[in-house]
Amino acid sequence: MERIDLDKPQWNLDTFRGRLNHFASITDPRLSFYSTSKLLEAKMLVEQYRAIKEPRGTTVDQVLHARRMYLSAFHPDTGELQNVIGRMSFQVPGGMLLIGAMITFYRSNSAVIFWQWANQSFNALVNYTNRNAGSTLTNKQMATAYISATSSALVTALGLKAFLANRASPLMQRFVPFVAVAAANVVNIPLMRQSEIVNGVPVYDKSGKKITESRYAAVKGISQVILSRIMICSPGMILLPVLMERLEKTAWLQRNRFINPPLQIFLSGVTLLVMVPVGCAIFNQNCSVPTSRLLIMDGKQFKDLKADYGKPLPDRVYFNKGL
Structure with a gap:
């Protein structure tokens, strides 16, 4: 063949x-x-x-x-078997339960606390699993990232919930979980991959030869991952509340309230089935940056990089931004 x-x-x-x-x-x-x-x-x-x-x-x-x-x-860099919960193929079954629960059980503080905690625990594992292979993270750094992201999500969710309680319509209150998740992503991902920002990520030429480590590349890759993650959950957490607000007023759903939670979980799964590949595809995983924008790493100037590389530096360098 x-x-x-x-x-x-x-x-x-x-x-x-x-x-x-x-x-x-x-x-x-x-x-x-x-x-x-x-x-x-x-x-x-x-x-x-x-x-x-x-x-x-x-x-x-x-x-x-x-x-x-x-x-x-x-893992695309190391070839190691990833934890099943952290794989992007698990985003639909894992995410549909969490998103569905967050937009369903948003009225009580205890439910908000539990489901925001569960979501950030899930996100922390996904972020760690899909980090750049050159990233090293201590247990203390992982704990700091996890606690910070969970705290930011809870503070945002509970704070907004309290602020909007008597000031906004029930529909507006349904969007609180999305704002909390977006805020937590901005905190969780950079902290979980903080060593990349501090030490840089390996960058390569087009043939795969390593040139140096770049903090600029790390920041660019992490920023793209944050935008992708927010886009993945956006339709489920923005459009579904609007849809459910209308459906809950129908006589059929009022007679069958028990269907509400599984319906929202199912619809969350449908949106994720579409949005997970879309979110991952927005930016190329094999990201590139112009060589001229590389930050100075380990005290090396570009002329030192050129000497180490052994030939003229390419116009662009490439790196794995993670997912």
Whole structure:
């Protein structure tokens, strides 16, 4: 059979449509339910195929599916198996429960506290799992990031809830969870990846040769991840409250109030099914920056970088921004 190059993406990742197809394939929630043994088998098949040692009778479809499984579950830099809850393929089953619960149970303080805490615990694990592989984080730094993000979410949610209690319509009060989640993302992601901002992330030339570490690249990548995460949850937390405000006034839903929570969770899942690949595809994961914008790292000037690199520096450098 005609061989395929597994080191080349199936779609053109320099275009939004290509990235959308790519992320739709590897964030498919069904991939999060494969067992560890199945994922390791997929990784082995990918490695065997690269070495031209795959089992006799292996088809292209089998190889492509194995690559999908591999890309969905293993870190793109280290090749290590990721925690299932932290994988982007788990965003739909995990996120639909949390978003659905946050926009359903927003009236009591105890419910706000519990679901904001649960959401930030989930986000912290996702952020850590999808960090740049060059990022190192101590237990103290992780605890600081987790506590800070959870606190910011709770302060925002409870503060807004109290402020709007007698000042805003019930519909406006439904948007409090979204504001809290957005605020927490702004805190959680940079803190969980703070070592990247302090020490920089590895940047490479187009051929994959490491040039240096860049704090500017880290800040750019983290900023794009924050925007992507907020966009992923935006439709579910902005449009669904408007929809549910109208549906709850219908006679049918008033007679069947027990359907309200599962309906909001289901609709949250539908929005995430669309928005997870869209959010991931907005920016290229293999991000690039002009070499001229690299910040000075480890006391090195650009002339020192040029000497270490051994040839003229490229116009652009590349790095993994994480997800």
